[in-house]
Amino acid sequence: MNLEEIQDPSFLKNYSNKQLEELAADIRRFLIEKLSATGGHIGPNLGVVELTLALHQLFDSPKDKLLWDVGHQAYVHKILTGRAPQFDTLRQYKGLCGFPKRTESEHDVWETGHSSTSLSGAMGMATARDLKGTNENIVAIIGDGALTGGMALEALNHIGHEQKHLIVVLNDNEMSIAPNVGALHSILGRLRTAGKYQKAKEDLETIIRKIPAFGGKLADTAERLKDSLKYLMVSGMFFEEMGFTYLGPVDGHDLDDLKHQLSYAKKTSGPVLVHVLTKKGKGYKPAEEDATGAWHGTGPYKMESGEMVKKPGPPSYPSVFANTLKRIAREDERVVAITPAMPGGSKLDLFAEEFPDRMFDVGIAEQHAATMSAGLATQGMKPVYAVYSTFLQRGYDQVVHDICRQNLNVLIAIDRAGLVGADGETHQGVFDIAFLRSLPNITILNPKDENEFQHMLYTGICYDDGPIAIRYPRGNGTGVKMDASLSRLPIGKWNVLQEGTDAAILTFGTMIPVAEKALAQLKQAGYSIRLINANSVKPLDEKLLEALAEEELPLLTIEESVLQGGFGSAVLEFYNEKGMHVELKRMGIPDYFVEHGSVSELYQEVGLTPERIADTLISMLPQKRKRA
Numbered sequence: 001m002n003l004e005e006i007q008d009p010s011f012l013k014n015y016s017n018k019q020l021e022e023l024a025a026d027i028r029r030f031l032i033e034k035l036s037a038t039g040g041h042i043g044p045n046l047g048v049v050e051l052t053l054a055l056h057q058l059f060d061s062p063k064d065k066l067l068w069d070v071g072h073q074a075y076v077h078k079i080l081t082g083r084a085p086q087f088d089t090l091r092q093y094k095g096l097c098g099f100p101k102r103t104e105s106e107h108d109v110w111e112t113g114h115s116s117t118s119l120s121g122a123m124g125m126a127t128a129r130d131l132k133g134t135n136e137n138i139v140a141i142i143g144d145g146a147l148t149g150g151m152a153l154e155a156l157n158h159i160g161h162e163q164k165h166l167i168v169v170l171n172d173n174e175m176s177i178a179p180n181v182g183a184l185h186s187i188l189g190r191l192r193t194a195g196k197y198q199k200a201k202e203d204l205e206t207i208i209r210k211i212p213a214f215g216g217k218l219a220d221t222a223e224r225l226k227d228s229l230k231y232l233m234v235s236g237m238f239f240e241e242m243g244f245t246y247l248g249p250v251d252g253h254d255l256d257d258l259k260h261q262l263s264y265a266k267k268t269s270g271p272v273l274v275h276v277l278t279k280k281g282k283g284y285k286p287a288e289e290d291a292t293g294a295w296h297g298t299g300p301y302k303m304e305s306g307e308m309v310k311k312p313g314p315p316s317y318p319s320v321f322a323n324t325l326k327r328i329a330r331e332d333e334r335v336v337a338i339t340p341a342m343p344g345g346s347k348l349d350l351f352a353e354e355f356p357d358r359m360f361d362v363g364i365a366e367q368h369a370a371t372m373s374a375g376l377a378t379q380g381m382k383p384v385y386a387v388y389s390t391f392l393q394r395g396y397d398q399v400v401h402d403i404c405r406q407n408l409n410v411l412i413a414i415d416r417a418g419l420v421g422a423d424g425e426t427h428q429g430v431f432d433i434a435f436l437r438s439l440p441n442i443t444i445l446n447p448k449d450e451n452e453f454q455h456m457l458y459t460g461i462c463y464d465d466g467p468i469a470i471r472y473p474r475g476n477g478t479g480v481k482m483d484a485s486l487s488r489l490p491i492g493k494w495n496v497l498q499e500g501t502d503a504a505i506l507t508f509g510t511m512i513p514v515a516e517k518a519l520a521q522l523k524q525a526g527y528s529i530r531l532i533n534a535n536s537v538k539p540l541d542e543k544l545l546e547a548l549a550e551e552e553l554p555l556l557t558i559e560e561s562v563l564q565g566g567f568g569s570a571v572l573e574f575y576n577e578k579g580m581h582v583e584l585k586r587m588g589i590p591d592y593f594v595e596h597g598s599v600s601e602l603y604q605e606v607g608l609t610p611e612r613i614a615d616t617l618i619s620m621l622p623q624k625r626k627r628a
């Protein structure tokens with residue numbers, strides 16, 4: 001079938017299973033081919049082809065609501081809802097979003113990107129339905145990894161209590177990004193093997209019902225027997241205990257089994273959980289055999305061999321992070337590392353190779369990770385909480401209430417700080433300066449390159465005056481020479497990278513090379529601009545700021561972070577509190593959610609370019625001569 005002719009999923013209603021199987025094969029071929037060029041979340045999507053077909057055949061989207069948890073596995077849903085023609089633009093600037101997007105389609109009823117929100121969204125929709133007296137079905141599709149997220153458990157608890165009809169499809173492929181972890185994962189493991197229970201229950205019922213005369217009475221007795229069988233065969237029917245009708249486990253690649261159970265769920269009152277077993281990467285050998293999570297989300301790859309198309313370059317910040325932490329941990333046994341389900345992305349899997357007892361993957365549990373780090377710190381350990389900037393948002397109160405308020409020695413390694421690119425607005429790491437800077441006791445550092453980064457990590461481990469956050473970007477370093485030994489850096493002491501007498505730029509991290517390019521352009525135009533590496537957002541270098549004000553230099557702050565409440569705001573507040581007048585302009589991320597695209601395209605969009613920096617500075621200075 002030419003998938004690009006699909007307008008909406010209604011054509012599926014009359015499809016036989018054979019036709020669906022053929023369509024599934026077409027979809028797999030399409031995904032494997034398209035994503036070999038664009039990259040994306042190939043593994044998760046190959047695992048939900050039959051499930052998505054069955055859902056769109058049995059339910060009437062968008063009247064019936066399908067909510068995709070995390071949403072990285074919604075490509076098949078997007079193909080079936082008329083967006084196949086856009087797949088060449090997947091996760092590219094102004095192209096197809098990699099997650100559900102309400103402005104893209106009426107079938108995208110719930111936007112995701114961060115994990116574990118679908119059940120709460122579904123409960124809200126089911127509550128609204130019942131208040132309005134309508135009768136649509138609400139179906140949340142959540143993975144076994146996402147189910148480890150605290151929000152999901154909060155929602156299960158409430159849904160089970162309220163007993164409103166909604167369907168939870170648990171897509172269990174035994175993987176988060178890496179292999180899934182936790183006690184819930186073990187429960188699912190028992191349920192996975194409990195297929196026998198379901199069969200035994202049905203056989204038992206059929207036999208009993210066939211007994212003439214007192215068969216019915218016996219059947220009631222058997223109800224209790226059946227329940228005890230349930231408990232015998234399947235330890236702790238966690239979901240039934242939570243108030244759900246548990247159906248499964250279902251073979252998530254067998255359309256008959258899927259449709260039978262989903263149809264039954266549709267007719268069942270109250271909350272229903274359909275436990276579906278799938279294989280992540282199904283239908284593409286390299287992805288199917290992935291045991292570490294390498295095929296969870298990829299860049300471009302060679303279809304035939306499954307070889308990833310590697311972009312050569314300097315070591316990535318996460319690899320510098322892991323290797324430096326190993327170096328420090330060899331000398332300091334207090335060092336332990338915590339990741340909320342991102343051992344691969346953070347490269348803490350490399351740390352765990354050497355220190356398996358000192359690395360903890362806690363599942364998709366950013367709140368727990370933060371407070372567990374606090375607990376570790378109270379006992380004299382040196383916890384390093386490695387977390388993407390965007391996911392740290394999920395553990396904000398724990399940073400406030402448990403780490404900063406108790407002034408505990410936790411090092412928060414904030415990875416993917418700044419614009420991340422293809423994952424778009426749900427993943428840009430641009431808010432953490434604004435939401436951390438206002439917290440008492442916290443120190444916030446930003447390295448300009450991987451060499452400063454390694455020293456900052458060492459400084460962070462040596463630092464014993466409370467919580468310290470070190471922010472670093474997604475991707476590779478600058479290729480700068482790495483010092484052989486680690487040294488402790490002064491905190492709150494900025495350094496002048498380039499002298500200048502007409503104006504000064506205050507910036508840090510990834511914006512340093514961008515500013516350096518602007519200075520080169522300005523020098524050609526006869527301007528002498530000072531460049532200051534403001535590598536600590538908190539504390540500010542107050543002495544240097546006072547000296548700049550005394551020199552009456554026009555100042556420009558630049559940050560790959562939201563302007564509202566960011567670094568530039570901190571500098572403005574400082575001068576205001578000191579009653580000092582300076583001419584100051586701020587450049588940074590404007591007040592809107594920045595969508596997906598390459599980081600360089602996004603820099604252009606938000607104006608973080610050498611040209612815009614030069615123009616902004618020239619607008620602040622007496623006209624010397626037209627810019628070359």
Ligand SMILES: Cc1ncc(C[n+]2csc(CCOP(=O)(O)OP(=O)(O)O)c2C)c(N)n1
Nearest residue numbers: 044113114115143144145146175176177341
């Ligand atoms: C709050 C939050 N933390 C971490 C992530 C990163 N993340 C994206 S997908 C994923 C694993 C999801 O596993 P699962 O729900 O089982 O889906 P699967 O990929 O197996 O289909 C993680 C940890 C996220 N999106 N949101």
Ligand SMILES: CC(=O)[C@@H](O)[C@H](O)COP(=O)(O)O
Nearest residue numbers: 070072113297345416423474
């Ligand atoms: C869907 C999700 O949240 C993760 O898969 C995320 O896309 C990983 O980001 P990185 O590719 O930066 O590790």
Ligand SMILES: [Mg+2]
Nearest residue numbers: 143144145175
């Ligand atoms: Mg999974």
